[in-house]
Amino acid sequence: MKKFGNFNIAALVIGFSFLYIPIILLILFSFNESRLVTVWGGFSTKWYGELMQNQGIKDAAWVTIKVAFVSSTVATILGTIAGLVMTRFGNFRGRTLFSGMIYAPMVMPEVIIGLSTLLMFVALAVDRGVFTVTLAHITFSMCYVAVVIQSRMSSYDDSITEAALDLGCTPFRTFILITLPIILPAVISGWLLSFTLSLDDLVIASFTSGPGSTTLPMKIYSMVRLGVTPEINAVSTILVGLVTLGVISASIIGRRQKQNIIKV
Amino acid sequence: MKNKQKIPGPFKSLLSGRFAVIAIPYVWLLSFFLLPFIFVLKISLAEPIMAIPPYTALLNWGDSWLPSIQASLDSYLFLFSDSLYIKAYLSSLKIAIISTILTLIIGYSIAYSVARAPSRWRGILLMLVILPFWTSFLIRVYAWIGILKTEGLLNLALMTIGLIDKPLIIMNTDLAVYIGIVYSYLPFMILPLYANLEKMDMSLLEAAADLGCRPFKTFWTVTVPLSLPGILAGCFLVFIPVMGEFVIPDLLGGSETLMIGKVLWTEFFYNRDWPVASAVAIILLALLVVPIMLYQRSQEKAIS
Numbered sequence: 001m002k003k004f005g006n007f008n009i010a011a012l013v014i015g016f017s018f019l020y021i022p023i024i025l026l027i028l029f030s031f032n033e034s035r036l037v038t039v040w041g042g043f044s045t046k047w048y049g050e051l052m053q054n055q056g057i058k059d060a061a062w063v064t065i066k067v068a069f070v071s072s073t074v075a076t077i078l079g080t081i082a083g084l085v086m087t088r089f090g091n092f093r094g095r096t097l098f099s100g101m102i103y104a105p106m107v108m109p110e111v112i113i114g115l116s117t118l119l120m121f122v123a124l125a126v127d128r129g130v131f132t133v134t135l136a137h138i139t140f141s142m143c144y145v146a147v148v149i150q151s152r153m154s155s156y157d158d159s160i161t162e163a164a165l166d167l168g169c170t171p172f173r174t175f176i177l178i179t180l181p182i183i184l185p186a187v188i189s190g191w192l193l194s195f196t197l198s199l200d201d202l203v204i205a206s207f208t209s210g211p212g213s214t215t216l217p218m219k220i221y222s223m224v225r226l227g228v229t230p231e232i233n234a235v236s237t238i239l240v241g242l243v244t245l246g247v248i249s250a251s252i253i254g255r256r257q258k259q260n261i262i263k264v
Numbered sequence: 265m266k267n268k269q270k271i272p273g274p275f276k277s278l279l280s281g282r283f284a285v286i287a288i289p290y291v292w293l294l295s296f297f298l299l300p301f302i303f304v305l306k307i308s309l310a311e312p313i314m315a316i317p318p319y320t321a322l323l324n325w326g327d328s329w330l331p332s333i334q335a336s337l338d339s340y341l342f343l344f345s346d347s348l349y350i351k352a353y354l355s356s357l358k359i360a361i362i363s364t365i366l367t368l369i370i371g372y373s374i375a376y377s378v379a380r381a382p383s384r385w386r387g388i389l390l391m392l393v394i395l396p397f398w399t400s401f402l403i404r405v406y407a408w409i410g411i412l413k414t415e416g417l418l419n420l421a422l423m424t425i426g427l428i429d430k431p432l433i434i435m436n437t438d439l440a441v442y443i444g445i446v447y448s449y450l451p452f453m454i455l456p457l458y459a460n461l462e463k464m465d466m467s468l469l470e471a472a473a474d475l476g477c478r479p480f481k482t483f484w485t486v487t488v489p490l491s492l493p494g495i496l497a498g499c500f501l502v503f504i505p506v507m508g509e510f511v512i513p514d515l516l517g518g519s520e521t522l523m524i525g526k527v528l529w530t531e532f533f534y535n536r537d538w539p540v541a542s543a544v545a546i547i548l549l550a551l552l553v554v555p556i557m558l559y560q561r562s563q564e565k566a567i568s
Contacts, residue, residue: 025410038392085286101297
């Protein structure tokens with residue numbers, strides 16, 4: 001065995017400090033009494049209270065939650081089907097294009113996706129709003145779900161499905177009774193991933209939203225442009241906390257199923 | 265349906281069911297991912313006008329049955345006549361290449377160390393990598409503003425311990441953009457590298473060591489070549505989106521920082537020149553088609 005040397009310890013300590021110190025400082029300064037983000041004025045939760053008074057942020061949060069909930073649910077259904085198609089349907093005609101459309105949105109710059117989706121909505125005279133943001137979020141989230149499902153599907157034995165089909169079980173019943181329970185942890189992490197992707201998205205939402213459908217990241221972005229304030233730190237801390245909770249619960253669900261790596 | 269009767273009952277339903285299952289996600293992606301690019305292409309050939317929507321129609325139906333086509337390459341010619349755009353593409357390319365290399369070096373050290381850590385730590389360490397990957401991009405970029413700005417925490421810390429007398433100017437420079445990109449994209453590099461390094465056959469490394477190969481040489485001649493698929497996947501996951509990055513240059517970069525994603529945003533939201541924004545997107549897409557296809561191929565190979 002190669003030993004775990006000083007270099008490895010140093011890489012981990014420095015690497016994780018780099019990854020975490022900015023977030024820790026951000027959280028710390030959300031509890032700062034002073035309005036200045038660099039001077040510690042004592043512990044206070046007043047910025048959270050101020051947040052609760054901010055109607056703009058509350059409206060944006062509500063829009064974001066609605067969009068994230070609907071888009072992640074639809075994306076999970078579509079993405080699960082897509083993952084199934086990628087792994088269990090062999091070489092059908094047009095498969096290369098299909099897998100291209102699954103992988104491309106994951107790396108494609110968001111400005112391109114945002115612009116193209118918006119231009120289509122404008123050309124087809126679709127009113128921009130919560131609905132269009134949701135459609136755009138479903139489209140890129142389902143690709144992530146498909147990849148999560150795909151990596152789960154390709155790592156278990158398929159003979160049990162074949163046995164069910166041979167014994168006369170219909171494909172749909174086979175999916176519900178056998179495949180779905182096996183891939184359920186991946187379906188749940190796919191849903192959680194879609195939810196956070198939608199919750200976090202600024203660029204695509206900025207292109208596809210209309211009046212009255214400002215999402216939380218859009219609201220935060222416009223506040224950041226005006227300057228750094230403890231209020232932004234407070235709303236960020238809440239979001240970071242929610243995501244942390246989600247990731248930890250997803251990993252517990254995953255570990256229970258002895259499958260804990262979320263591959264990209 | 266000519267051969268409808270030839271297919272026995274249950275098999276037929278299986279076939280049509282199969283078709284429907286493929287069709288659902290296929291049609292969705294065709295309509296909401298691929299089809300929009302046709303509109304981008306179309307509008308990039310139109311001319312900007314003061315109207316809603318702010319571009320001219322490509323097809324003029326008039327009163328004849330055949331529409332007259334009104335396409336103009338003005339937007340593309342404009343991109344090549346104004347050196348700003350070419351500079352922005354080149355500068356994006358430079359920033360993307362340098363930050364991919366930096367991310368690879370840092371990401372490899374972390375992924376390698378996580379993969380070599382005792383197995384009872386690995387779960388926790390991996391979780392620590394995944395967590396920032398799930399955390400909002402915007403928030404993680406925002407976190408750096410308070411650190412990097414002139415009266416920020418980094419300068420405060422460095423001046424307190426007496427390393428510097430005058431605050432360093434990092435905020436709104438290219439350096440801040442590099443820090444932001446490496447920081448934001450690091451998990452995208454670590455995850456595929458780790459997935460690859462963790463599976464590596466350790467007996468190969470032992471064989472090299474037994475035969476007298478030095479650890480450093482073993483690393484370069486055995487470990488690195490074996491982890492090439494992970495390196496490629498990680499580099500694509502960083503390089504391609506960074507080419508069109510908007511949030512990081514906008515929040516951390518200065519007026520000097522030229523990146524094409526920011527140019528596209530400005531053309532669209534501030535200048536309201538939709539044809540030029542579309543042309544910028546089409547050329548960026550053309551530059552990225554080959555890397556995206558290579559990425560797709562590397563992913564398909566990894567799955568099968």
